[in-house]
Each structure stands twice: as C-alpha cells, then as structure tokens.
Amino acid sequence: MRAANPLDRVQMAEGAAHAARGRLRVAEPSPQRAAPRRFGRWTDAALAAGLLALMVEWILPLPEISDTGGAPLFVALLAAWTAVRAVGRGRIALLLHLGVTLTAFPLFFGYAPWPLGWMGEWAARMLADAPKVAAGAWLFLDPMTRTAGFCLFLWAVSGLAYREAVVRRRPLGVVVGTVAYLAALDTFTPFAGRWAVIRAVAVGLLLLAAATRMRLQEAGGLRVLATGGAWRWWRGAITVLVGCVTVAALGPVFPPAWPDPLAHVPGLRPKAVQRIGYAADDRVLGGPLLLDDTVVFTARTSGRHYWRGEAKEVYTGRGWESRQEDAWQSVVSTDEPVLPAPLLQWTGRARVVAQAVRFADDAPPAVRRLVFYGGTLADLRVAKDGDRIAGYTATAVLGEVEVAALRRAPLRTEGMVPYLQLPASLPQRVREKARELTAPYANPYDKVMAIVRHLRSGTYRYETDDVPVPGPGQDFVDHFLFEIRRGYCDHFSTALVVLARAAGIPARWVKGFAPPREQREDGESEVVVRNRHAHSWAEVYFEGVGWVPFEPTPAFLNPVAFREPADELQRPSSTARDPMASPPRPALEDATPDEGAHSGQPDKRGLAEWGIGWPGWGTTGMRTGAGLAALVLTAAACGAFALALSPRLRFRLAARWVAHRARRRPPAEGLRLRFEWLFACWMRRTGAAEGLTVRGFVEAVERRRGAPFPPLRAWAAAYERVRYGGAVPDAQERAELESLWTRLIERWPRG
Numbered sequence: 001m002r003a004a005n006p007l008d009r010v011q012m013a014e015g016a017a018h019a020a021r022g023r024l025r026v027a028e029p030s031p032q033r034a035a036p037r038r039f040g041r042w043t044d045a046a047l048a049a050g051l052l053a054l055m056v057e058w059i060l061p062l063p064e065i066s067d068t069g070g071a072p073l074f075v076a077l078l079a080a081w082t083a084v085r086a087v088g089r090g091r092i093a094l095l096l097h098l099g100v101t102l103t104a105f106p107l108f109f110g111y112a113p114w115p116l117g118w119m120g121e122w123a124a125r126m127l128a129d130a131p132k133v134a135a136g137a138w139l140f141l142d143p144m145t146r147t148a149g150f151c152l153f154l155w156a157v158s159g160l161a162y163r164e165a166v167v168r169r170r171p172l173g174v175v176v177g178t179v180a181y182l183a184a185l186d187t188f189t190p191f192a193g194r195w196a197v198i199r200a201v202a203v204g205l206l207l208l209a210a211a212t213r214m215r216l217q218e219a220g221g222l223r224v225l226a227t228g229g230a231w232r233w234w235r236g237a238i239t240v241l242v243g244c245v246t247v248a249a250l251g252p253v254f255p256p257a258w259p260d261p262l263a264h265v266p267g268l269r270p271k272a273v274q275r276i277g278y279a280a281d282d283r284v285l286g287g288p289l290l291l292d293d294t295v296v297f298t299a300r301t302s303g304r305h306y307w308r309g310e311a312k313e314v315y316t317g318r319g320w321e322s323r324q325e326d327a328w329q330s331v332v333s334t335d336e337p338v339l340p341a342p343l344l345q346w347t348g349r350a351r352v353v354a355q356a357v358r359f360a361d362d363a364p365p366a367v368r369r370l371v372f373y374g375g376t377l378a379d380l381r382v383a384k385d386g387d388r389i390a391g392y393t394a395t396a397v398l399g400e401v402e403v404a405a406l407r408r409a410p411l412r413t414e415g416m417v418p419y420l421q422l423p424a425s426l427p428q429r430v431r432e433k434a435r436e437l438t439a440p441y442a443n444p445y446d447k448v449m450a451i452v453r454h455l456r457s458g459t460y461r462y463e464t465d466d467v468p469v470p471g472p473g474q475d476f477v478d479h480f481l482f483e484i485r486r487g488y489c490d491h492f493s494t495a496l497v498v499l500a501r502a503a504g505i506p507a508r509w510v511k512g513f514a515p516p517r518e519q520r521e522d523g524e525s526e527v528v529v530r531n532r533h534a535h536s537w538a539e540v541y542f543e544g545v546g547w548v549p550f551e552p553t554p555a556f557l558n559p560v561a562f563r564e565p566a567d568e569l570q571r572p573s574s575t576a577r578d579p580m581a582s583p584p585r586p587a588l589e590d591a592t593p594d595e596g597a598h599s600g601q602p603d604k605r606g607l608a609e610w611g612i613g614w615p616g617w618g619t620t621g622m623r624t625g626a627g628l629a630a631l632v633l634t635a636a637a638c639g640a641f642a643l644a645l646s647p648r649l650r651f652r653l654a655a656r657w658v659a660h661r662a663r664r665r666p667p668a669e670g671l672r673l674r675f676e677w678l679f680a681c682w683m684r685r686t687g688a689a690e691g692l693t694v695r696g697f698v699e700a701v702e703r704r705r706g707a708p709f710p711p712l713r714a715w716a717a718a719y720e721r722v723r724y725g726g727a728v729p730d731a732q733e734r735a736e737l738e739s740l741w742t743r744l745i746e747r748w749p750r751g
Contacts, residue, residue, distance in 0.1 A: 060589035175204030209237035277531030305374025309512035350399030403564030
C-alpha cells in the first residue's frame with residue numbers, strides 16, 4: 001500500500017478532530033474504495049447551467065397559452081438569480097437578488113430602473129389591488145401586482161430547484177416535474193409540447209448523469225479516477241441520451257388508443273385562457289370571453305362612431321401581428337404628434353365632430369399609448385403623463401360613403417402586398433370558400449359584401465363562452481368556418497379579412513372600441529368606454545376612396561354609413577339588398593351585452609400589454625438600448641456594493657484570481673504563489689510579526705478557528721517540501737491539493 005497521500009491525511013485528521021469532540025469514530029480509509037473527491041465552483045456552474053436550461057422550458061410556453069409577455073426578460077431574471085446562487089449564499093447574495101430583481105422589474109413596464117420613482121406608482125397600485133385580492137378577483141389585478149407575484153413565485157421555485165439539483169446533487173425531482181409540467185400543458189392547452197419535452201428529457205439526462213457522478217465521487221464510492229473512467233461514464237450517458245432523443249424525434253407517432261375523455265367533460269375541455277379587454281398582443285386568438293367593466297376612458301363627442309385604435313396586417317394562422325408602425329401610434333414620443341393619413345375620402349354627406357378623451361388612471365397601458373378616434377382626423381392635441389397619454393382633444397370628419405363610388409373603384413394590388421399576405425399553411429378549403437362566395441360578382445365591393453352576408457347569415461353563431469381554441473397546427477379561420485362555426489368579433493373579422501385576401505382584395509384587421517349605448521347619433525354626449533366595449537372589425541381598400549370599414553359580426557352595424565340608390569346588388573338571380581347600406585343609417589347597437597370586451601387576446605392585462613418585447617421576439621419593441629444599459633450599470637453597481645460590504649466575498653474572488661494565475665505557472669511555483677499569498681493575507685489582516693514561521697502561521701489560524709484545520713496543514717506540509725526540499729508535486733498530488741484549496745478557502749476563518 002502506498003504512503004498516505006495529503007487527502008488521506010486530511011481525512012484522518014478531520015476524523016480525529018471530530019472524535020475528540022465526541023461526534024464520530026475515527027476510521028481508517030478503506031483500501032477498497034477510491035478516495036473521495038470534492039468538486040469546486042466550476043462543476044457547480046455546469047450543473048447550474050443545465051438547471052437553467054430546464055427552467056427556461058418553464059417560461060417558453062407562457063406567451064402561447066396566456067398573455068404573458070416579456071419572456072426574454074423572465075429568462076434573463078432566471079439566469080441572473082442562478083448566477084447569484086452559484087456565487088455564494090448569505091446576506092450578500094440576498095442583496096444581489098434584490099438588486100437584480102429591482103433592476104429588471106420596471107423594465108417590464110417601460111420604466112427606467114433608476115431613479116426609483118416607479119416604486120411610488122407600484123405601491124399605489126398594490127394598495128388599490130388589496131380589496132381585489134381579498135375578494136379573490138385575481139384576473140382583475142393590476143399588471144404590476146400580478147407581475148410582482150409571479151416574479152416572487154418564480155424566484156422561490158427556482159431557489160428550491162437549485163437547492164435540489166446543484167447543492168444536493170439530486171435533480172431527478174426537477175427533471176420529472178419539468179416533464180410533467182410540459183406534458184400537462186400539451187394536454188390541457190393549445191401548446192404543442194413534443195419538442196419541449198424532448199429538449200427537457202435530453203437536458204435532464206445529462207444533468208442526472210453529471211449529478212450522479214459527482215455525488216458518487218464525493219462520497220468516495222466510485223473509481224472514476226482510474227484511467228479512462230470518466231470517459232467510459234460519459235460515453236455511456238451520451239449513448240443513452242442520443243438513443244432516447246433519436247427514437248423520440250424520428251419514431252412514429254401512434255394515434256391514441258382511447259378517445260380524449262376531456263372533450264366530454266365541460267369543465268375540463270381544453271381551451272385557452274379567458275380573454276379580457278384591449279391589448280397589444282393578438283398573436284393567439286380564440287377561447288372564451290370574460291367581461292370586464294374596468295373603465296378605459298371617458299369621452300365627449302358629437303356623434304356615434306367606433307373608436308378606432310390600430311390595424312394589423314400579418315395573419316399567422318393563429319392570430320395577428322404588425323410589422324408596420326404608423327407615425328401617429330408613437331404620438332407620446334413626440335412634442336408635435338403626426339396625424340395619421342386619411343383613412344378614406346367621404347363620397348357622401350360629411351360633418352365635423354369634436355372628440356375629447358381622458359384616460360382612466362388604471363386604464364391598461366396598452367391603451368394609453370394610442371389615440372382612439374372616429375372618422376378621419378383633422379386636428380389632434382395630446383396631453384401627456386410622463387411616457388403615457390393622459391388625454392387628448394381631436395377634430396374629426398364623419399360622413400357617408402356612396403356605394404356607387406365603391407362599385408366603380410378598380411381593384412388595386414400594386415403596393416398592397418402586405419394586405420394580401422396569407423400564410424402558406426392556409427388550408428385549401430378556405431381559398432375555395434372565398435372563390436365560391438365571390439365568383440358571381442364583378443367588382444371588389446360586391447365580392448366583399450357577399451362574404452359579409454355569408455358571415456351574418458346565421459350559419460355562424462355568435463358565442464362568447466363555449467368557444468374552443470384551435471388545436472396545434474390548426475388554422476384559426478379554418479377552424480371557425482368549417483368546424484366550430486361559432487365565435488365572437490375576432491372570429492368574424494379575421495374570417496372576413498382572410499376570405500377577402502383569398503379573393504385577391506386588399507384588407508386588414510382593425511381593433512378599437514365599439515360605442516356604448518349612451519353615445520348618441522346626433523348632439524353631444526359624454527360616454528364611459530369600458531374594457532368590455534373592445535371590438536375588432538375589418539377594413540378593405542378601394543382605389544380612390546381609401547380604407548373602408550366593414551362589420552361582419554352579428555348584432556353590430558357598420559362603423560360608417562353606406563349610401564346607395566334604390567337599386568339592386570349585382571348578383572345573379574338575387575334581389576337581396578345590402579344589409580349595411582340603408583339610408584338613413586340606423587343607430588349602432590350596443591356592444592356591451594354581446595361582444596363583451598374583446599379585441600382578441602387572452603387576459604390582455606398580462607405583460608405584453610405594456611409594450612414589452614425585444615427585437616426579433618415578435619412583440620412590440622421597448623427601448624432596448626436604454627434598458628440594457630440600465631441593467632448592466634445597475635448590476636455593476638450592485639456588484640460593487642456587495643464587494644464593499646463583504647470582505648469575505650472579496651477574499652474568495654481574490655483567491656480565485658490567484659488560483660487562476662498559479663495554474664498558468666510551473667507546479668512548484670504555482671503552489672508557492674498560492675500559499676505565500678494566503679500567508680500575506682493573514683499577515684495584513686492580523687498585523688502579525690514579520691518573523692512568523694509556516695507552522696506558527698498554521699497554529700495561529702487554528703487558534704482563530706478554535707479547531708484543527710487539516711486542509712491548511714496539508715498545504716503547509718506541501719509548501720515546506722517544495723520550498724525547502726526542492727520537491728516537485730506530481731499530477732495526483734496536484735489534483736488532491738487543488739481539491740483541498742477549495743475547502744481551505746470556503747472554511748477560512750472570518751473576522
């Protein structure tokens with residue numbers, strides 16, 4: 001048997017020290033077992049990186065199954081929290097956690113992290129939400145309150161996961177929980193979780209292999225220090241991983257052996273989160289509707305009209321996106337707002353109306369960044385409240401559009417490519433339906449009216465509650481037209497735009513608010529517009545006239561009046577009259593009892609409504625440069641603050657730097673560099689006399705600790721052999737001393 005190595009001597013000394021205090025018996029190291037090996041920060045960092053990859057899978061489905069926006073910011077928060085946990089624990093780590101969170105939290109809402117003026121508004125909103133919390137009205141909480149609660153929950157869960165996977169080296173529970181979570185989302189929501197599960201299983205297998213190997217080595221129960229042992233371990237783990245992923249990715253997918261029981265249980269039908277009100281994100285449409293009486297704005301106007309907000313032109317098959325930004329939509333960022341281009345030229349009678357709007361203090365931020373108006377804007381005066389709109393006054397022109405002018409308008413496709421876009425995945429039967437409806441007509445207006453009549457004919461039922469969401473891979477319009485045949489404004493308006501485009505007619509999707517009941521046709525009226533009045537419709541382009549709104553949703557009349565002579569539509573064997581061209585124009589019906597509150601996206605008070613996003617992530621862009629700069633500067637300030645407060649943290653960072661320098665030098669010189677640096681640190685800290693010997697140094701440290709310090713004794717012995725005996729440590733001794741260095745630094749006495 002070879003002579004006891006430094007690690008054996010350290011274990012025996014530690015056992016003797018504990019036995020002296022009556023804690024455990026001294027046992028000789030068993031010759032049948034490999035010496036235990038301690039892992040340092042780099043191995044913890046590897047485990048933490050694998051855990052972070054798993055936790056990212058928690059966040060990625062949220063934008064698809066809900067209105068949660070700012071997913072990249074949540075991922076950045078998880079990464080920052082994981083890095084802080086890997087650096088250390090204690091009060092300093094808590095301060096770093098707090099600093100990172102307070103830096104990132106205001107970025108969700110478009111505020112700069114510093115100064116902390118946003119905290120006053122946050123506190124006020126939290127207090128205002130207290131009665132809602134007591135009443136259990138969770139869906140109606142302010143976005144800041146809900147985001148704060150979610151951040152706290154995510155921080156706690158990620159901390160528990162870090163403790164199990166990295167500290168205890170037992171990530172099985174985290175892996176199983178992640179896979180179960182993704183499987184549940186795949187079953188009960190529109191989220192298609194196949195590839196997410198495959199990624200989670202792949203990362204989980206690597207994490208389990210690494211953690212198991214580390215745990216066995218640290219316990220001394222695995223002979224991995226033998227030549228090729230580590231490679232054999234990882235070769236087996238990677239072989240299993242590649243086999244599992246290959247079978248999962250390329251293997252056949254068999255249909256279910258039994259029908260889905262959830263479809264027959266009303267309370268458990270897979271459907272989207274309930275929708276509430278107006279928001280900026282319309283990427284996923286469908287699901288039931290939830291009425292919300294939250295006041296959005298109060299207005300004075302001298303006419304009854306729709307309150308137009310914004311238009312979107314990109315249909316994805318699941319919802320709407322916009323890749324064009326109108327100048328007027330950025331009105332809050334300019335001192336002199338730019339008026340939008342006139343929507344259309346009034347070809348009939350017209351009149352000037354005055355509109356004055358004041359937003360409610362708790363109106364959704366997605367609303368307070370836009371101007372809502374009726375008709376064609378002629379003048380606009382905006383009052384700002386920081387980076388949001390407090391209110392505005394506008395002068396607009398309302399009028400009538402003559403049907404004869406629309407029928408004479410030629411079809412224009414030049415420059416209209418964005419408004420003819422359809423996804424390549426659009427089912428062929430949708431295109432065939434468009435041809436079937438429009439083929440008998442010669443001009444774009446009659447073609448569009450044929451589609452409107454079809455949607456309002458009673459074939460499709462207006463419904464806000466029992467509205468299923470399309471399954472994975474299903475097109476939203478196809479699902480509405482041919483399968484469920486029921487829905488609300490988003491279904492009807494999207495169907496009109498898609499069918500018009502399939503017929504070669506430029507169209508776009510528009511949303512805003514329908515007029516409340518008290519908004520009169522003639523004379524001035526003061527109205528309260530609520531979230532439940534949110535609505536969507538379609539606009540179709542006619543050459544020489546402009547963008548003309550059409551209303552395909554039952555129980556609603558057109559946003560503008562059509563006037564035509566008493567003639568018939570140009571449809572063979574039909575004398576049907578245009579249901580929306582009836583002079584004099586009847587009053588619009590109230591949107592409140594039917595439409596409820598929807599512009600098309602689940603619970604719009606999620607993070608996406610705050611205009612949060614990152615370029616390339618499919619959400620509206622925030623001021624990314626300023627936000628990133630503030631984040632970096634604040635993180636640097638928090639780090640400097642932590643270093644200033646914690647001598648122990650400074651000591652550990654300095655020890656890592658010295659170890660890094662030592663590894664780049666010859667073995668003997670590197671060993672001397674580390675020990676002499678440690679010796680110099682002690683001298684500066686305690687003011688010891690210059691004549692202190694190596695053994696005197698060890699004894700002084702042990703007196704401060706109040707117990708023997710075997711790692712330091714082993715390093716001192718190695719230093720004496722190198723310094724005074726000229727010995728050169730071999731590879732095995734260097735590896736053992738490296739492991740002891742980590743323990744030495746971690747257990748270095750405080751004070």
